[in-house]
Amino acid sequence: MNDSSRNAAIATAPTFRGATRLRANAVALATITRREVRRVLRIWTQTLVPPAITMMLYFVIFGKIIGSRVGSMQGFTYMQYIVPGLVMMSIINNCYSNITSSFFGSKFGRYVEELLASPMPSWVVLTGYVAGAVLRGLLVGIIVLGIALFFTSLHVAHPLVAITTVILGATIFALAGFINAMFAKRFDDIAIVPTFVLAPLTYLGGVFYSVNMLGTPWREISLANPILYMVNAFRFGILGVADVSVWVAYVVMLAFVLGLGAFALWLLHKGVGLRS
Amino acid sequence: MSDATPSSALPALEVETLRKTYSNGVQALKGVSLKVAQGDFFALLGPNGAGKSTLIGILSSLVNPTSGDARVFGISVNRDRGGVMRQIGLVPQEINFNQFETPFEICVNVAGFYGIPRELAKPRAEKYLRELRIWDKAHQPTRMMSGGMKRRLMIARAMMNEPRLLILDEPTAGVDIEIRRSMWQFISGINRAGTTVILTTHYLEEAEQLCRNIAIIDHGEIVEDTSMRRLLSKLDVQSFVLDVTGLDGKLPELDGVKLTRIDGQTLEAEMPSTHNLNALFAGLTAQGITVTSMRNKTNRLEELFVRLVDRNDHGAAA
Structure with a gap:
């Protein structure tokens, strides 16, 4: 742009209303999402390979070696029974770790200021990061499911339930990870929740067993675990069996999405952990 | 404004x-x-x-x-x-x-x-x-x-x-x-x-x-x-560093200029900002001193900045 054309551009600075604003937000959202996906693909040895190896070990040890002695579960081989839970577990963990490491990394490296000093509204920032994390979760889920097919055969009973559950579950843990990253001041702070909260909840969320096998009060206590609903809804989507009602699972997941989403937006709007 | x-x-x-x-x-x-x-x-x-x-x-x-x-x-x-x-x-x-x-x-x-x-x-x-x-x-x-x-x-x-x-x-x-x-x-x-x-x-x-x-x-x-x-x-005083030859004996005295010897070849001259530089050169030349080069002792804005900030510091302390 030469001097006169730049002058003209300055004199007629655009006003952002209606469709223009919507287009600008769509471009910004696509930019954050693309950047997040590129990051996942750039460091694929850290983002895609480890969950594949971990899940392969689960399938070999729990599915083949131990599973062959367990017998059938709700009409399926033990290997078939644990596949949905392991896929969901890998999606949840990868969504969470993706968004915490990416967003906290941007805080630590201060390039989060690129976002804060831009005209993007908070919801665009949040949606972009969540979309990036969900896409990584889906990518990992597809890889893990592909690996599972080397060990067992699966027939997807309710594809729509399976897909919506994966998206809702991934969104919940992306939002939770984002909130964790906003409060985090050190790298230790983003490791505490996965280790002390996420891992126990996942292992006790019915990935390896049916909660109907538990007696009172452990079964009732297990029902307070949100991961149980995600695992069971996804198991219903893949195998057609679940320990809880799918509709109750949807209500629980939607409530978490709305609650965590509203809280994350409020934190972003206030600039908690970002603006002094 | x-x-x-x-x-x-x-x-x-x-x-x-x-x-x-x-x-x-x-x-x-x-x-x-x-x-x-x-x-x-x-x-x-x-x-x-x-x-x-x-x-x-x-x-x-x-x-x-x-x-x-x-x-x-x-x-x-x-x-x-x-x-x-x-x-x-x-x-x-x-x-x-x-x-x-x-x-x-x-x-x-x-x-x-x-x-x-x-x-x-x-x-x-x-x-x-x-x-x-x-x-x-x-x-x-x-x-x-x-x-x-x-x-x-x-x-x-x-x-x-x-x-x-x-x-x-x-x-x-x-x-x-x-x-x-x-x-x-x-x-x-x-x-x-x-x-x-x-x-x-x-x-x-x-x-x-x-x-x-x-x-x-x-x-x-x-x-x-x-x-x-x-x-x-606002800066009413300016200071120059002069590289000179012929600075052998006593430090010359010039009206309105405070001269300080830095070493055998360097002088510092402090004078009002309205002072005529030609008069400085003429005065030094008359006493057998030749100016080979000169530069501002400090940047003018730096001088003012330090004064303003110092004044504010003293004001705050008081």
């Missing part, structure tokens, strides 16, 4: 009794008010911790004000943050881009954050990376770049939304003189083309050469807000 402001009714920046108290109780801004006219090249100077970065942080949405308001081209930071951000390009003091991305990716992504589509952002990124002479590094990770290149990348990045107000927070810190001059040239060109520029710097000769108007902030208050010319005219 200062006397050398370009004409326009709506100021590029208007700050009104802006206050900021951090959670640790530090009062960084104590009711700062300031106006910067459209098209101005404005220096915001102050010692470390004076409140410059807090003020810039509020303008660029990185710091929440405690009270008061700032309007950028009439848009309030309190009411329309996004609207203000669309007008501003920020070059922060600290390097703050992703060191794993390339300069080209960084520029195109930042344009995206402003809603600029990639087909527009890509040629624009190339244009500014070329103008700032880092296009040959455009597709290498930024962690491989030198400090000077990183500084220039931050300017290119700030230009991606072609801002009406460019804020530069010590843009040339740690940069060698050659690159610094090329950056001055670029920024001056941007200003001539109509972009209002606010510059903070510790290189006071930079501010003196580039800026038309100046504010000095200290302890969270504006202690001076005027034109550069008017401020410099």
Whole structure:
């Protein structure tokens, strides 16, 4: 742009209303999402390979070696029974770790200021990061499911339930990870929740067993675990069996999405952990 | 407002009794008010911790004000943050881009954050990376770049939304003189083309050469807000360092000039700013001393800056 054309551009600075604003937000959202996906693909040895190896070990040890002695579960081989839970577990963990490491990394490296000093509204920032994390979760889920097919055969009973559950579950843990990253001041702070909260909840969320096998009060206590609903809804989507009602699972997941989403937006709007 | 402001009714920046108290109780801004006219090249100077970065942080949405308001081209930071951000390009003091991305990716992504589509952002990124002479590094990770290149990348990045107000927070810190001059040239060109520029710097000769108007902030208050010319005219004493030959015996005495011997070949001359330099040379020549070269002892603005800040320190202490 030469001097006169730049002058003209300055004199007629655009006003952002209606469709223009919507287009600008769509471009910004696509930019954050693309950047997040590129990051996942750039460091694929850290983002895609480890969950594949971990899940392969689960399938070999729990599915083949131990599973062959367990017998059938709700009409399926033990290997078939644990596949949905392991896929969901890998999606949840990868969504969470993706968004915490990416967003906290941007805080630590201060390039989060690129976002804060831009005209993007908070919801665009949040949606972009969540979309990036969900896409990584889906990518990992597809890889893990592909690996599972080397060990067992699966027939997807309710594809729509399976897909919506994966998206809702991934969104919940992306939002939770984002909130964790906003409060985090050190790298230790983003490791505490996965280790002390996420891992126990996942292992006790019915990935390896049916909660109907538990007696009172452990079964009732297990029902307070949100991961149980995600695992069971996804198991219903893949195998057609679940320990809880799918509709109750949807209500629980939607409530978490709305609650965590509203809280994350409020934190972003206030600039908690970002603006002094 | 200062006397050398370009004409326009709506100021590029208007700050009104802006206050900021951090959670640790530090009062960084104590009711700062300031106006910067459209098209101005404005220096915001102050010692470390004076409140410059807090003020810039509020303008660029990185710091929440405690009270008061700032309007950028009439848009309030309190009411329309996004609207203000669309007008501003920020070059922060600290390097703050992703060191794993390339300069080209960084520029195109930042344009995206402003809603600029990639087909527009890509040629624009190339244009500014070329103008700032880092296009040959455009597709290498930024962690491989030198400090000077990183500084220039931050300017290119700030230009991606072609801002009406460019804020530069010590843009040339740690940069060698050659690159610094090329950056001055670029920024001056941007200003001539109509972009209002606010510059903070510790290189006071930079501010003196580039800026038309100046504010000095200290302890969270504006202690001076005027034109550069008017401020410099306040300096009533000037000091020169003279390289001389023939300085063998007693130190010469000249009316109105205080001479100090630095060594056998160097003199320091302090005199009123109205003093005729020809008279100084004539006086020295008459006593067999030849001046082979001379230079300012300190930068004029530096001299004034130190005095103003010292005065404010003493005032605060009292």
